[in-house]
Amino acid sequence: MRTLLIIVGNIILLLLILFIYTMLWYYIGAKGKRVLFTKRNSSGTKLYWIIFWFLAFSFVIAAILRSTITINNMLTEMFTYISAISLAVFCYLIILFPITDFIKFMLNKLGFRGKGRAYLSTVYGRGISIFIVVLAIVILGFWHAINQTTTNYTVNVNKKAGKIKKLNIVLVSDVHMGIMIRENGIDKLVTSINRLKPDIVFFAGDMVDESTEASLEKYYSSAFKKIKTKYGVYSITGNHEYMNNAEVAIKYMEKAKVKVLKDEAVKVNDSFYVVGRNDAAGGKVKPLKEVLKNVDKKVPIIELNHRPVALEEAEKNGVDLQLSGHTHQGQVFPFNFTTELVFEDSYGYMKRRNFNLIVTSGYGTWGPPIRVGTKGEIVKINLDFSK
Known part of the structure; x- marks a missing residue:
């Protein structure tokens, strides 16, 4: 009975982690969609979400390939790189987007008007600057990692x-x-x-x-x-x-x-x-x-x-x-x-x-x-x- 409870508990914990992980990625995906598509029903949104969820769970594909292919395989290596870089991007987007959402909320509360508000709305509202910052962080971080x-x-x-x-x-x-x-x-x-x-x-x-x-x-x-x-x-x-x-x-x-x-x-x-x-x-x-x-x-x-x-x-x-x-x-x-x-x-x-x-x-x-x-x-x- 105790063993069964441990197994059930582990399954529930795994499902909870998976749910939180999926929701966090969805939050990032929704932000990315706002940057790339100005219209709600743009024709490319379906393809966007397919690529997005592929990147989100690429680490699962990489893990499966590593466990089933025992020789050095280019496909395994490619998925491993994709999953690792996707994780790096995700880490900083999930930190920076909530910060900018808070800044946007405060700016609205403070009642910014005119050109300044329009500019800040473009930068913080759509999140363009965040993607640029994260891209710079990942590129510099990669360079730093290979130069010991x-x-x-x-x-x-x-x-x-x-x-x-x-x-x-x-x-x-x-x-x-x-x-x-x-x-x-x-x-x-x-x-x-x-x-x-x-x-x-x-x-x-x-x-x-x-x-x-x-x-x-x-x-x-x-x-x-x-x-x-x-x-x-x-x-x-x-x-x-x-x-x-x-x-x-x-x-x-x-x-x-x-x-x-x-x-x-x-x-x-x-x-x-x-x-x-x-x-x-x-x-x-x-x-x-x-x-x-x-x-x-x-x-x-x-x-x-x-x-x-x-x-x-x-x-x-x-x-x-x-x-x-x-x-x-x-x-x-x-x-x-x-x-x-x-x-x-x-x-x-x-x-x-x-x-x-x-x-x-x-x-x-x-x-x-x-x-x-x-x-x-x-x-x-x-x-x-x-x-």
């Missing part, structure tokens, strides 16, 4: 790491190879990493997602072999690996000579520990105390945790530096405010006593292929062992 930067940090750890005095770390997270990051993008990533001459490289999860084809996984398994380091490349899983096939992703990482850590700690060069946590999306996660039971706490400990969570647990168990991703820093404004509410630290560097945390905004994108108010990045960390 390098962010530098210097962190001091008051522990001795054998003969190592300084460690040059390169951190990469949330690449989401598939929609935006394809073969050329993978090559660009490898080149960018090597240019920083890292001692060690960390992949902090979500390197792949549900849009990553098998052919692309084979490609990165070859490309990542070209990464040059002193002490190797280490990786963990994020939540999106489990939306595809985590075991396959791990297999291709290991083919690339990348060490995938699954709730385990390894000692590197007999100098420091690297601890890799499983993501909660993959099921049960071991307590950190259990993972570190054979670890010498007098030696520096670097923890890879896809999500910037369990900070008190990390500090309590002697972790010196936690490296995380996941948040994308919200990826598009104003969702950065959401991540700031959810996580104690959703981006950047935080220090608390002897515990250090760095959260990266990630390299790639998920969903809308744009970044607004955030940046895609590779993180370079100069880690000093000062004791």
Whole structure:
């Protein structure tokens, strides 16, 4: 009986989400129709609504194609791009149109007259300016998403790491190879990493997602072999690996000579520990105390945790530096405010006593292929062992 109630509850929730989604898209569609058609019964309105609803539910078509076509397919890729861009446009239209409706309402209440009212009525009433603004946001956001930067940090750890005095770390997270990051993008990533001459490289999860084809996984398994380091490349899983096939992703990482850590700690060069946590999306996660039971706490400990969570647990168990991703820093404004509410630290560097945390905004994108108010990045960390 309980199982049946859960199923019914999930169906009702899904239908409610679908209803709200449809109504929001209809609101946008009605606004768009007013911009494109001045007459109520214009001949092109039927075609307009057909194209509009196709765009609104293109992500469903893309998801079906991805689940049924296992090889790299141009049709699947096309629908994936269409759905991603449509979602980007939708996000900003659903924010800006209510704002302009409110402005229009206030202008009417304030009693604007003459030419000024006619001009404002054209701009705000029909919504032409909103479409222009959103188009500019999406174009600039797309450009920003494909032009990643390098962010530098210097962190001091008051522990001795054998003969190592300084460690040059390169951190990469949330690449989401598939929609935006394809073969050329993978090559660009490898080149960018090597240019920083890292001692060690960390992949902090979500390197792949549900849009990553098998052919692309084979490609990165070859490309990542070209990464040059002193002490190797280490990786963990994020939540999106489990939306595809985590075991396959791990297999291709290991083919690339990348060490995938699954709730385990390894000692590197007999100098420091690297601890890799499983993501909660993959099921049960071991307590950190259990993972570190054979670890010498007098030696520096670097923890890879896809999500910037369990900070008190990390500090309590002697972790010196936690490296995380996941948040994308919200990826598009104003969702950065959401991540700031959810996580104690959703981006950047935080220090608390002897515990250090760095959260990266990630390299790639998920969903809308744009970044607004955030940046895609590779993180370079100069880690000093000062004791």
